[in-house]
Amino acid sequence: MFDSIAPRYDLMNAVMTFGQHQSMRRSAARIAQPPRNGLALDLATGTGDFAIALQEVEPTCRVVGVDFAVEMMRLGQTKYNGQVQFTAGDMLKLPMPDNIFDCTVNGFVLRNVADVRTAFTEMYRVLKPGGRAVSLEITSPRTPIWKDIFGIYFDHMMPRIGGWLSGNPDAYRYLPQSVHDFLAPEAVVDLMRAVGFHDVYFRRWALGSMAIYVGIK
Numbered sequence: 001m002f003d004s005i006a007p008r009y010d011l012m013n014a015v016m017t018f019g020q021h022q023s024m025r026r027s028a029a030r031i032a033q034p035p036r037n038g039l040a041l042d043l044a045t046g047t048g049d050f051a052i053a054l055q056e057v058e059p060t061c062r063v064v065g066v067d068f069a070v071e072m073m074r075l076g077q078t079k080y081n082g083q084v085q086f087t088a089g090d091m092l093k094l095p096m097p098d099n100i101f102d103c104t105v106n107g108f109v110l111r112n113v114a115d116v117r118t119a120f121t122e123m124y125r126v127l128k129p130g131g132r133a134v135s136l137e138i139t140s141p142r143t144p145i146w147k148d149i150f151g152i153y154f155d156h157m158m159p160r161i162g163g164w165l166s167g168n169p170d171a172y173r174y175l176p177q178s179v180h181d182f183l184a185p186e187a188v189v190d191l192m193r194a195v196g197f198h199d200v201y202f203r204r205w206a207l208g209s210m211a212i213y214v215g216i217k
């Protein structure tokens, strides 16, 4: 699905978030604290925007982006040639050894994976002790009135705009459905603790439509 929408993926992100998506990734990348001369991993990197946010926060840090949608990464390579090391792989079975990354990030993927617990287990495995995992994901706002306004946009308008712009209506009908079907933020942090992360927390961003999850190995 992601390979088929790859040419319009960045444009759709800009439209859907009213241009805010890059600044959210940058804020999350700062929270990941990539160290000087360190090694960072962006899981499900897609077109590499989260990976490059890590690079911008700490230009001496080497950033690896992994995804199994090769067309998405091909576009990322064109945008960020040489700045991100793109690698094909499944984030549920990372092609990397244990204890090598100073931090991991991932954006807008947790609700897409077949097994969220395995995703966190893999992040934990490849992180060095003391390393930080940061995840960013869309979530449903809970504030009365705002949640209804957001619902009209996200559930009804956005799938039409996305279908029209991307030429793949199914992909943008799937997006709100995947958010509704996903775990509540409280359950996500429970899973992170269950696989071994400590100092785990989540915060709601963007008027409650995004959640950032943080944990330390």
Ligand SMILES: C[S@@+](CC[C@H](N)C(=O)[O-])C[C@H]1O[C@@H](n2cnc3c(N)ncnc32)[C@H](O)[C@@H]1O
Residues within 6 Å of the ligand: 002, 043, 044, 045, 046, 047, 048, 049, 050, 066, 067, 068, 069, 072, 089, 090, 091, 092, 106, 107, 108, 109, 112, 113
């Ligand atoms: C919504 S895009 C997010 C891309 C990028 N993280 C961003 O911030 O724009 C979701 C990405 O997750 C990737 N993905 C989903 N499941 C995956 C898995 N098991 N392993 C690797 N990549 C995966 C898809 O191929 C797609 O590129």
